[in-house]
Amino acid sequence: MSAFSDALSVTAAGLKAQATRLRLVSENIANMDTPGFRRKSAPFAVDRSDSGLDMVKTGRVQLDRSDLERVYDPSHPLADETGYYEGSNVDLVIEMADAREAQRSYEANLKMFDQTRQMSSSLMELLRR
Numbered sequence: 001m002s003a004f005s006d007a008l009s010v011t012a013a014g015l016k017a018q019a020t021r022l023r024l025v026s027e028n029i030a031n032m033d034t035p036g037f038r039r040k041s042a043p044f045a046v047d048r049s050d051s052g053l054d055m056v057k058t059g060r061v062q063l064d065r066s067d068l069e070r071v072y073d074p075s076h077p078l079a080d081e082t083g084y085y086e087g088s089n090v091d092l093v094i095e096m097a098d099a100r101e102a103q104r105s106y107e108a109n110l111k112m113f114d115q116t117r118q119m120s121s122s123l124m125e126l127l128r129r
Contacts (some may be wrong), residue, residue: 004120006053011116013055014109017044020058021102028090029099035071035078037088039064039095064089 024040031037042058049055066089074083 004116004123006051007116008113009049009051010053010055011109011113013047013057015106015113017056017058018102018106018109022099022106024061025095025099025102029092029095032088032090032092032095034088035076036068036086037090038068039066039088039090 020042024042028039040061040063042061044056045059046054047057068089069087070084071087072084073079076085078085
């Protein structure tokens with residue numbers, strides 16, 4: 001049964017990593033019109049568990065250091081004397097692509113989790129006979 005629990009642990013780690021990624025994407029989209037907001041991301045890393053399994057985990061949240069968009073709006077309270085202020089560096093197209101990729105990865109991990117659970121249940125049913 002250890003192989004089943006190992007497989008469930010690995011897929012659960014993948015689900016958690018993709019959920020974190022989706023959370024950051026949604027934060028980015030929610031703040032794309034916030035002046036001075038920098039896009040957030042979290043890199044994936046491999047973590048060796050106590051049982052010797054290599055599992056994915058997310059690293060520390062990082063801020064995108066690319067230039068902020070310059071927005072012309074002289075009536076904005078943050079505008080300088082030329083009428084510009086710094087917007088965010090969030091690109092909706094990139095965020096939507098990241099969300100789609102994270103969603104598909106999450107679904108694949110969920111399917112693997114479900115398959116492992118079904119195999120474990122089937123094995124238990126066979127052992128009861």
